[in-house]
Amino acid sequence: PVSKLFRGVQRTSVRCKCCDKVSPRDEPQWIMSVPIPDNHMTDESATVDECIRSHFADESLEGDDRYFCEACGCKCDACKATSLSVVPEVAILQLKRNQDPNDKVETHVELPLELDLDA
Numbered sequence: 700p701v702s703k704l705f706r707g708v709q710r711t712s713v714r715c716k717c718c719d720k721v722s723p724r725d726e727p728q729w730i731m732s733v734p735i736p737d738n739h740m741t742d743e744s745a746t747v748d749e750c751i752r753s754h755f756a757d758e759s760l761e762g763d764d765r766y767f768c769e770a771c772g773c774k775c776d777a778c779k780a781t782s783l784s785v786v787p788e789v790a791i792l793q794l795k796r797n798q799d800p801n802d803k804v805e806t807h808v809e810l811p812l813e814l815d816l817d818a
Contacts (some may be wrong), residue, residue, distance in 0.1 A: 707727050707816075708785035715761070715768040722768075725784055732793045735804050743796040744807040747814060750794060755781050786816045 709731075712723045733754040735745055741777040760766045766777035796804045 702729075704788050705791060706732070706785070706811060707783055707787035707790065710782050710784040712780045712782075713766050714778045714780070715766065715770065715771060715775050716777055718770050720768060720770045729787075730791045730793050732795055734795045735806050735808065744809055746809045747792065747811065750792075750808060751814075751816070783816060790814065790816060 707728050708725050709728050710725050712721050714721045731751075731754070733747075733750040736749050736753040738803060756804055758781075760777040760779055765774040766779075767773070768775045768777070794808055
């Protein structure tokens with residue numbers, strides 16, 4: 700079936716920095732929406748690998764973005780990690796060119812003929 704060819708599963712894991720409890724969540728996806736890294740908001744070009752690395756970079760949840768930990772019963776600082784638990788045979792990538800509603804990112808993105816998402 701077509702779904703088996705294009706379907707991947709993205710895993711998001713949030714680790715509470717107070718109690719170290721990890722809360723994983725798996726979500727099926729057919730289109731991977733990846734940002735153009737912040738260091739490429741100028742006229743420099745970027746690669747798809749850099750965009751994908753930026754998408755999967757760990758994120759700190761602190762301040763106003765703190766995570767509500769079920770185990771602690773309150774909002775805590777946390778670390779959010781994203782990965783692919785199921786890699787699609789054929790990946791559809793969408794480049795997030797409108798990261799700011801009033802400004803389109805014009806950065807040239809180099810596309811290779813093949814990508815290895817298993818790495």
